[in-house]
Amino acid sequence: MFDVSFSELVVIFFVALMVIGPEKLPKVAKVLGKLTGKAQNYISKLKEEIEREEKFKELQKIQREIKKKSIKS
Incomplete structure (x- = not known):
């Protein structure tokens, strides 16, 4: 859906680790x-x-x- 590669996930993880901190990261995840x-x-x-x-x-x-066909008959 979003087409995120493994390397992009690693970068996101490290940024989150630095911003959030190692203590809160598991809770946030x-x-x-x-x-x-x-x-x-x-x-x-x-x-x-919808379906x-x-x-x-x-x-x-x-x-x-x-109903239209039955009325015509």
Whole structure:
């Protein structure tokens, strides 16, 4: 998704280590991991809801077409 290489991750890690400090880094990493998990869960639920809405609209369209054809017959 973001295309981050290993070398870029190493640089980010060392910058975070210097800015945050070695004592707080594990706690920050844990919080970021939880937030990332929650964001991924939210996005997957949102995608499911959008797909469900699209399927519902398609079914409504088919239903209208069937009603039009049955009225003509």
